[in-house]
Amino acid sequence: MHVRLPAALALAAALLGGCASPAARGPDPATRAVDVPQVDHPAGETAAWWYRSGAARAAGNGAMAGRAKNVIVFLGDGMSLTTVAAARILDGQRGGQPGEEHALSWEHFPATAFSKTYNTDSQTPDSAGTMTAIATGVKTHMGAIGVAAGHRDDCEDSLGKPLLSWLRLADSAGLATGIVTTARLTHATPGATYAHAPDRNWENDTDLPESAALAGCRDIAQQLLAFAPGRGPLVALGGGRGEFLPASQRDPERDDKVGLRLDGRDLTAEWRQRAPGAAYVWNTRQFRAAKDAPAVLGLFEFDHMQYEHDRDPGEDGEPSLEEMTRFAIAKLSAANPRGFVLLVEGARIDHANHEGNAYRALDETASLSRAVRAAIDMTSPEDTLIVVTADHSHTLSFVGYPKRGNPILGKVRGRLTEDDDPESFARDALGLPYTTLLYATGPGYAGASQRQPAGPKRHLHLPGAFEPAQGRPDLADVDTEAPDFMQEALVPMKSETHGGDDVGIWARGPGSSAFRGTLEQNVIYHVIVQATPRLRARLCAAGTCNADGVPVDLPDPEAFAGP
Numbered sequence: 001m002h003v004r005l006p007a008a009l010a011l012a013a014a015l016l017g018g019c020a021s022p023a024a025r026g027p028d029p030a031t032r033a034v035d036v037p038q039v040d041h042p043a044g045e046t047a048a049w050w051y052r053s054g055a056a057r058a059a060g061n062g063a064m065a066g067r068a069k070n071v072i073v074f075l076g077d078g079m080s081l082t083t084v085a086a087a088r089i090l091d092g093q094r095g096g097q098p099g100e101e102h103a104l105s106w107e108h109f110p111a112t113a114f115s116k117t118y119n120t121d122s123q124t125p126d127s128a129g130t131m132t133a134i135a136t137g138v139k140t141h142m143g144a145i146g147v148a149a150g151h152r153d154d155c156e157d158s159l160g161k162p163l164l165s166w167l168r169l170a171d172s173a174g175l176a177t178g179i180v181t182t183a184r185l186t187h188a189t190p191g192a193t194y195a196h197a198p199d200r201n202w203e204n205d206t207d208l209p210e211s212a213a214l215a216g217c218r219d220i221a222q223q224l225l226a227f228a229p230g231r232g233p234l235v236a237l238g239g240g241r242g243e244f245l246p247a248s249q250r251d252p253e254r255d256d257k258v259g260l261r262l263d264g265r266d267l268t269a270e271w272r273q274r275a276p277g278a279a280y281v282w283n284t285r286q287f288r289a290a291k292d293a294p295a296v297l298g299l300f301e302f303d304h305m306q307y308e309h310d311r312d313p314g315e316d317g318e319p320s321l322e323e324m325t326r327f328a329i330a331k332l333s334a335a336n337p338r339g340f341v342l343l344v345e346g347a348r349i350d351h352a353n354h355e356g357n358a359y360r361a362l363d364e365t366a367s368l369s370r371a372v373r374a375a376i377d378m379t380s381p382e383d384t385l386i387v388v389t390a391d392h393s394h395t396l397s398f399v400g401y402p403k404r405g406n407p408i409l410g411k412v413r414g415r416l417t418e419d420d421d422p423e424s425f426a427r428d429a430l431g432l433p434y435t436t437l438l439y440a441t442g443p444g445y446a447g448a449s450q451r452q453p454a455g456p457k458r459h460l461h462l463p464g465a466f467e468p469a470q471g472r473p474d475l476a477d478v479d480t481e482a483p484d485f486m487q488e489a490l491v492p493m494k495s496e497t498h499g500g501d502d503v504g505i506w507a508r509g510p511g512s513s514a515f516r517g518t519l520e521q522n523v524i525y526h527v528i529v530q531a532t533p534r535l536r537a538r539l540c541a542a543g544t545c546n547a548d549g550v551p552v553d554l555p556d557p558e559a560f561a562g563p
């Protein structure tokens with residue numbers, strides 16, 4: 001030991017010297033300061049201001065020290081912190097444990113932060129504005145896809161405000177890219193990574209108002225193919241066949257459906273022409289057979305993909321989110337030695353919450369956990385930054401004092417005083433039992449609707465109007481753990497609403513330590529691009545970086561349209 005100590009010290013000194021050398025050349029990359037002008041809110045919040053302020057926070061948190069080669073963003077749509085907590089318990093209870101001590105796959109990640117989700121014009125946001133913030137580094141209006149704040153119906157204004165996503169940036173930087181979702185591929189979250197539209201509803205040409213088409217706006221589906229020749233996502237998997245097929249074509253799976261496009265374009269055929277051997281698949285059998293194709297478009301449903309609970313797992317059905325994630329990572333990592341960028345969306349957590357059905361919301365969250373587990377297994381934290389987050393919250397509430405290990409979808413059993421029987425139902429002030437999970441708004445309201453009688457509701461409930469409820473339903477003999485049980489909602493609504501509270505960010509890999517504190521949602525983009533040298537270098541090559549090499553100026557997507 002005595003002889004080796006000097007050598008060890010010398011090594012330590014060399015390592016310290018290596019670490020210290022950037023400081024000798026300039027400011028420590030971990031603490032590069034970016035000046036952000038003070039502005040009036042919201043009037044002074046330009047796209048350039050959002051971009052610069054996001055860059056400042058990411059750089060201040062040390063993102064520039066990251067050396068990521070690959071980036072995978074997992075987006076749990078509508079995955080509130082309450083949804084995560086309840087899903088963790090359900091997942092643990094399915095494994096025979098009490099559940100509270102369990103952790104979802106990303107809950108072992110070393111870095112965590114809170115994300116403030118509001119849109120520029122809305123206290124409680126939607127998925128389009130929030131994903132645009134995550135994907136482009138700029139907060140924008142509710143409903144906006146890849147464009148800076150304006151108005152949903154103003155195509156002309158939006159044409160001057162396109163934003164650059166990390167997916168398009170990665171494509172321009174020569175990295176492989178991919179998109180996986182359980183929603184329509186043209187839905188808000190995936191759409192914000194490749195398209196520009198002031199209104200998320202412009203998914204196909206039929207949805208695009210004539211005035212917008214005349215002004216030069218294009219529908220979201222066709223923009224998935226609008227990449228430089230030889231470029232674009234190598235993998236695009238999800239639902240939404242209708243958006244890609246012409247009205248002259250019958251859906252391959254649904255006899256009662258034809259394509260939604262009136263412009264005659266068959267975008268699946270155009271995809272196959274992108275590269276020799278490029279594949280278009282619409283069921284699991286075809287999907288598995290396409291594993292060697294150079295580029296794969298999977299459209300597994302006419303509309304959104306099925307919930308995991310309702311999915312046909314056979315070869316005639318559709319693949320799980322985990323299988324699609326494995327497929328994408330394998331293909332992207334083999335395709336390109338420079339690295340890849342991948343979005344994976346667990347989209348239907350949001351839909352189940354909107355439908356007032358906690359069972360499916362938690363089950364979809366557990367499904368996302370398996371997809372993240374696959375990414376953990378297939379990548380190294382040495383070179384791959386994995387970020388798990390949500391776009392916005394929901395109104396799911398976790399209430400009462402259920403005893404340890406009480407079924408998370410069950411009625412509250414437990415005691416508040418020594419005299420209470422822990423095995424009997426806790427009672428509200430009316431003397432009625434209640435569930436641990438409830439929604440503040442939505443279709444689970446107890447009053448009679450046009451579709452279902454007064455009392456607890458069953459999924460799928462699409463109410464018209466409601467009648468006022470006469471008190472609460474008696475749940476004593478109702479199986480609230482059944483998959484189709486709908487939790488009670490306080491405020492009657494056709495669709496449960498989003499929540500305005502913060503969501504989580506969980507990260508591992510190079511640059512992940514910059515995810516800490518309470519962050520504006522658009523900071524996520526800046527951590528990603530600052531922590532990935534190839535993305536950063538491409539931004540600097542376009543002249544958007546300051547003297548310290550921090551990308552601080554709003555990039556013009558036009559400058560990144562090609563390699």
Ligand SMILES: [Zn+2]
Pocket residue numbers: 078127350351354498
């Ligand atoms: Zn939603």
